[in-house]
Each structure stands twice: as structure tokens, then as C-alpha cells.
Amino acid sequence: MSIDEFIQKIENEIEELPKGVLKPDTSYRQLPEWSSMHALIIIALCETDYNVTLTGEDLRSCNTVNDLYSVVKSRI
Amino acid sequence: MAVFAVHHVRMAGISSCVPSRKEYNRDYDWISEDERRMLIKTTGIDGRHVADKGVATSDLCLDAAELLLKKLGWKKDEIDLLVFVSQSRDYILPSTAIILQDRLGLPKTCAAFDIGLGCSGYVYGLSAISSMIATGGFRKALLMAGDISTLSLNYKDKSTYPLFGDAGTVTALEYDPSAPAMYFNLQSDGSGYQAIILPDGGVRQRPDENTYVESEVDKGIIRSRGNLWLNGLDVFNFSVREAPPNISALIQYCQADTGSFDYFVFHQANLLMNETIRKKLKIPAEKVPYSLGQFGNTSSASIPLTINTLKPEQVSGKKRWLLSGFGVGLSWGTASVETENLVCTEIIYK
Numbered sequence: 303m304s305i306d307e308f309i310q311k312i313e314n315e316i317e318e319l320p321k322g323v324l325k326p327d328t329s330y331r332q333l334p335e336w337s338s339m340h341a342l343i344i345i346a347l348c349e350t351d352y353n354v355t356l357t358g359e360d361l362r363s364c365n366t367v368n369d370l371y372s373v374v375k376s377r378i
Numbered sequence: 379m380a381v382f383a384v385h386h387v388r389m390a391g392i393s394s395c396v397p398s399r400k401e402y403n404r405d406y407d408w409i410s411e412d413e414r415r416m417l418i419k420t421t422g423i424d425g426r427h428v429a430d431k432g433v434a435t436s437d438l439c440l441d442a443a444e445l446l447l448k449k450l451g452w453k454k455d456e457i458d459l460l461v462f463v464s465q466s467r468d469y470i471l472p473s474t475a476i477i478l479q480d481r482l483g484l485p486k487t488c489a490a491f492d493i494g495l496g497c498s499g500y501v502y503g504l505s506a507i508s509s510m511i512a513t514g515g516f517r518k519a520l521l522m523a524g525d526i527s528t529l530s531l532n533y534k535d536k537s538t539y540p541l542f543g544d545a546g547t548v549t550a551l552e553y554d555p556s557a558p559a560m561y562f563n564l565q566s567d568g569s570g571y572q573a574i575i576l577p578d579g580g581v582r583q584r585p586d587e588n589t590y591v592e593s594e595v596d597k598g599i600i601r602s603r604g605n606l607w608l609n610g611l612d613v614f615n616f617s618v619r620e621a622p623p624n625i626s627a628l629i630q631y632c633q634a635d636t637g638s639f640d641y642f643v644f645h646q647a648n649l650l651m652n653e654t655i656r657k658k659l660k661i662p663a664e665k666v667p668y669s670l671g672q673f674g675n676t677s678s679a680s681i682p683l684t685i686n687t688l689k690p691e692q693v694s695g696k697k698r699w700l701l702s703g704f705g706v707g708l709s710w711g712t713a714s715v716e717t718e719n720l721v722c723t724e725i726i727y728k
Contacts, residue, residue: 318412318416337413337416338537338610338611339416339417339420341611342420342610342611342614342648342650342651343420343650345611345614345615345618345654346614346618346650346651346653346654349618349654349658350654350657350658353658355615355618355619356615357612357615358609358611358612358615361611
């Protein structure tokens with residue numbers, strides 16, 4: 303899995319997010335479109351596509367998309 | 379491990395009753411229209427039936443019981459056992475099941491007691507009542523399950539208010555030596571007790587002058603200690619982590635596979651959560667019915683209520699069900715149940 307693929311999957315799941323907005327260094331929680339529902343969508347995506355369990359604490363401790371990607375990649 | 383089989387018990391019928399008043403999440407003006415759209419899409423909850431003040435869970439169960447007994451042609455003096463599963467009992471004491479024995483006109487030879495569980499309550503209740511019937515000491519029994527959850531919600535808490543609906547259900551069971559075995563797998567993890575909690579009102583924290591003092595804990599979340607608290611992220615995480623292995627272990631225990639079941643009925647909490655569980659278990663979508671859209675999260679009523687939303691032809695003949703509940707406690711469990719011409723009544727709108 304590359305970070306580009308990871309970003310693409312998130313973009314596919316979160317329709318409210320215009321394509322191209324998410325970059326590896328994006329602080330996703332600072333995006334105006336971000337809501338707590340998106341956290342659930344990302345957890346669900348990682349469970350179904352990567353069989354990786356992300357906790358609420360994981361999401362709170364990550365700042366950028368790259369931080370999140372690193373956590374997921376380390377658990378695959 | 380709490381994995382076991384129960385023999386000689388037949389599930390005969392299911393009925394449900396909800397309050398007629400309905401609220402729609404598209405009208406929930408505590409949050410923006412964009413947030414409402416997102417909420418409805420993610421949770422799958424479009425509307426919820428909400429009880430008026432003064433209506434108790436037992437009132438809904440009572441109406442559902444009268445209808446089911448009539449439809450089954452069961453006599454009240456044949457009922458030897460009544461179990462009421464709820465977190466919204468009539469009184470702190472006595473147990474509501476006992477009051478229901480009298481209100482329903484059941485004989486004094488009927489045993490009656492409550493079980494205080496929510497999301498997992500139907501599966502736990504079914505396991506308890508079936509295990510008692512299996513002894514051969516009880517002919518017919520009623521399992522009542524449901525909650526008036528909306529009573530303790532705060533309109534200004536977006537993490538709870540748009541999720542819950544009210545419902546009461548009744549499941550009729552009887553001793554039958556020819557019935558196929560039921561199977562159960564029950565689990566609990568009390569370390570997560572704060573994930574869904576109503577903090578004040580029990581013995582640990584009696585209600586006092588601070589119970590209904592509201593405070594803002596996050597954006598869009600204003601609540602008091604007299605309201606239901608829900609940590610959505612933790613519950614979501616728990617459910618997608620724990621439910622699939624519990625279900626898989628039960629399927630393995632009863633030497634079946636996912637293809638052996640006609641329906642997988644999950645506790646109705648959140649569409650995204652249930653779909654994640656479904657995909658992890660590789661279950662085809664058409665085998666997983668939902669009542670979330672119309673009724674929201676109805677606590678221990680959600681599994682029987684979902685069965686009641688199926689069309690008569692979908693429940694007729696021989697059917698094998700996998701029923702799984704997970705949530706408040708934290709508590710979770712799965713049951714395998716086989717039915718033949720299960721009697722499902724029309725849902726009552728009280």
C-alpha cells in the first residue's frame with residue numbers, strides 16, 4: 303500500500319471532501335469539512351480494507367494523513 | 379468460555395410495539411443541514427419513534443404481548459415464565475416483569491423477573507429464558523425486551539439525541555422436545571463501562587442538585603449527569619473489533635458456516651458499523667436486514683423489531699437466524715436459532 307492509494311481510498315469514502323485536498327502533510331482534523339463522522343468512516347475503511355483496527359486514541363494522536371498512514375502500515 | 383447449546387425450546391412468535399409519534403433526523407435543527415445529511419448517511423437513521431412522557435416500556439410490551447398471544451392462540455394460564463429485559467424499568471423496585479404478570483393477567487404460578495441489559499439484552503435474555511424452559515419445568519414463556527431510551531437524552535447532545543428510538547417487543551417460546559438446538563456465545567468487558575452510561579440515578583451516584591446541571595463537553599454536545607452519555611468512537615471501535623470473532627466462534631461451535639443461515643440480524647446501532655461487521659464476515663447484503671432507517675437504535679428491542687419488519691414470506695417455512703447484540707456494558711453475544719413458520723405480527727403503532 304502506498305500513501306497515494308491510502309489517500310485515494312479515503313477520498314472515495316468521504317464524498318464531502320473535494321478530490322486533491324488531502325495531501326500527506328494535511329492536518330485532516332483542521333479541514334473545514336471534517337466531522338466526527340469522518341473518524342468513523344476512516345476506522346471502518348481500515349477494518350474492511352486493511353483488517354487494521356484503529357482506536358479513537360490513534361485518531362486523536364495523529365495529526366497528518368501521513369501519521370495515520372504510518373500507523374495503519376505498521377499494523378498490516 | 380460462555381459458549382453453549384440449549385435443547386428442546388421452540389421460538390414460536392415475535393411482536394413489536396412502538397410509539398406512534400415520529401421524529402426525523404432531517405428536522406434535527408441542533409446541527410447544520412450538512413451535518414444532518416452526513417449523520418443520516420453514516421448512521422442510516424432517518425427517523426425514530428419517540429414515546430410521550432408517561433409512557434413506559436412495559437406499556438409497549440403489554441400491547442405487543444396481547445396481540446401475540448391472540449395470534450398464537452395461547453392461553454394466558456399456560457404461561458409459566460415472563461422475563462423483561464430493559465434499562466428503563468417502571469420503578470427502581472420492584473421488578474417490572476412482576477407488575478406485567480398481573481397487568482397481563484398471567485397466573486400467580488408464573489415466574490417473573492427482570493434483566494438489566496441493553497444492546498446485547500435480547501441475546502442474553504433469550505439465552506436465560508431458553509435455558510430455564512429447557513429444564514422441562516416451564517411450558518410456555520414470554521421474553522419482553524425494549525427500552526424508552528429517549529427519556530434520558532438531551533436534545534443539545536448530537537452524539538446521542540438523533541440515534542435512539544423507543545420500542546417494546548415480545549418473543550414467545552415454548553418447551554418442545556422436537557425443536558432444533560439453539561446455540562449461544564456470550565461475552566462481557568466491564569472495563570468499558572463508561573463508554574455508554576447514565577451516570578446519576580443509581581446507587582453509585584444518587585441524584586442530587588448537580589444531576590441536571592448541563593455543561594458543554596464538546597462542540598454540539600451539551601449534557602448533564604442525568605442524561606445518557608455515549609462515546610461513539612469507542613463503541614464503534616469495540617463493536618467492529620469484538621462482534622466478528624464472537625460470531626465466527628459461534629458459527630464454528632455449531633459446526634455451521636455463514637451459508638447455513640438465512641438471516642443475520644444485528645443490533646441496530648449504526649449502519650456504517652454494521653456494514654463493517656458484515657463485510658468483515660463476508661456476509662451477503664441481502665441476508666442482513668435493517669430497521670435502523672425507520673426506528674433508530676431501539677436498544678434490546680432492535681433484533682426482534684428488525685425481524686418484525688420482514689415480510690411474512692421472508693419468515694415462513696424453516697429459517698435459521700444468527701442474532702448478534704453488542705454495546706452497553708460492554709456486553710455482547712450471539713445466538714443461532716432455527717424457526718419453523720415463525721409467527722410475526724404487524725408492528726403496533728401505539
